[in-house]
Amino acid sequence: MADVLEYKCPCCAGAITFDSQAQKMKCPYCDTEFEIESLKEFEEERMEEDHDPQWDGENVWQTQEELEDEDGTLVSYTCESCGGEIVADRNMAASSCPFCANPVIIPRKLSGALRPDLVIPFKLDAKQAKEQLRSHLKGKVLLPSLFRSENRLEEIRGVYVPFWLYDCDARAELRCRATRVRCWNTDDYSYTETRHYLVSRGGELGFDFVPVDGSTKMDDALMQSIEPFDYTEAVDFQTAYLAGYLADKYDQSAAECAPCANARMRQSTVDSFMRTISGYATCIPEHTDIRLKQGKITYALLPVWVLHTRYRGKLYTFAMNGQTGKFVGNLPVDKGKAAIAAAGSFAAAAALAFLVTMLF
Numbered sequence: 001m002a003d004v005l006e007y008k009c010p011c012c013a014g015a016i017t018f019d020s021q022a023q024k025m026k027c028p029y030c031d032t033e034f035e036i037e038s039l040k041e042f043e044e045e046r047m048e049e050d051h052d053p054q055w056d057g058e059n060v061w062q063t064q065e066e067l068e069d070e071d072g073t074l075v076s077y078t079c080e081s082c083g084g085e086i087v088a089d090r091n092m093a094a095s096s097c098p099f100c101a102n103p104v105i106i107p108r109k110l111s112g113a114l115r116p117d118l119v120i121p122f123k124l125d126a127k128q129a130k131e132q133l134r135s136h137l138k139g140k141v142l143l144p145s146l147f148r149s150e151n152r153l154e155e156i157r158g159v160y161v162p163f164w165l166y167d168c169d170a171r172a173e174l175r176c177r178a179t180r181v182r183c184w185n186t187d188d189y190s191y192t193e194t195r196h197y198l199v200s201r202g203g204e205l206g207f208d209f210v211p212v213d214g215s216t217k218m219d220d221a222l223m224q225s226i227e228p229f230d231y232t233e234a235v236d237f238q239t240a241y242l243a244g245y246l247a248d249k250y251d252q253s254a255a256e257c258a259p260c261a262n263a264r265m266r267q268s269t270v271d272s273f274m275r276t277i278s279g280y281a282t283c284i285p286e287h288t289d290i291r292l293k294q295g296k297i298t299y300a301l302l303p304v305w306v307l308h309t310r311y312r313g314k315l316y317t318f319a320m321n322g323q324t325g326k327f328v329g330n331l332p333v334d335k336g337k338a339a340i341a342a343a344g345s346f347a348a349a350a351a352l353a354f355l356v357t358m359l360f
């Protein structure tokens with residue numbers, strides 16, 4: 001099995017990539033388009049080669065072409081187009097050659113148990129991601145000018161992030177202490193009457209595709225904030241979708257990520273039960289009993305545009321949902337501008353106070 005996979009254009013032998021606008025494979029040199037389906041056969045042939053006798057499986061995983069560095073975190077590959085050496089993180093499954101920019105895919109990181117079940121193909125391209133970032137920065141008056149001008153928009157990268165999607169049934173009981181308060185006045189007294197209630201809820205809830213990212217490189221909170229993804233657009237995984245993008249295989253197993261999924265499902269269960277309780281002044285959960293019955297776990301690659309940028313020694317990360325365009329990321333604040341803005345609002349308040357005094 002080849003160490004590195006490239007999709008070559010049959011017309012001009014250029015390296016073809018997945019085009020998110022056309023939702024097809026496209027040759028950037030001669031503009032020929034190919035249906036993803038037509039590459040399936042090619043991929044299946046390759047998969048058959050993968051299924052070598054299991055007894056020498058160990059050897060298959062350590063082919064001579066993959067050279068690891070001493071502590072095993074970096075791996076080097078040889079580019080099939082230019083012969084250049086591609087040094088990558090050991091989890092890397094798709095990237096591009098730093099010398100000839102041709103996309104490369106490492107099939108070994110995507111086959112057997114590492115083969116994703118589903119992929120949501122990119123729908124938005126780099127240009128749209130850059131526009132979103134620009135509009136994210138627009139109107140942010142407290143943003144340091146240097147940050148705006150030095151921002152390296154070019155370094156925005158399309159990444160297929162490995163996610164575990166959990167299906168689960170929850171059977172839950174919830175008991176709350178609730179109150180209703182009534183106030184009234186007589187000539188002599190003010191009365192407050194507080195009635196106490198015990199409110200119970202019980203039922204079953206089904207969860208489909210609760211996502212947790214399986215990559216330690218990706219910030220979990222950032223990945224959660226670009227949700228939701230529309231899983232109705234997910235398709236069966238094919239390596240061709242990765243051509244032209246970055247992808248890592250998971251480095252946190254489904255079992256390692258399960259506590260995070262469970263916590264999300266527990267919280268959602270409590271939230272959805274609480275939403276059915278209304279008409280009380282206060283309502284505090286006193287006892288919850290939630291039993292989760294784990295269903296299927298799906299391994300999926302989801303599309304994310306990522307931009308890392310360093311400003312005054314601090315790393316800022318922006319992420320955009322490559323399917324919906326939802327954009328998140330923290331921005332630095334210019335202390336000088338913030339002081340001026342604060343002084344400005346103080347001045348406005350002072351002017352208002354002056355006006356008020358004038359009126360009286």
Ligand SMILES: [Zn+2]
Binds near residue numbers: 009010028
């Ligand atoms: Zn071509």
Ligand SMILES: [Zn+2]
Binds near residue numbers: 102
């Ligand atoms: Zn190359």
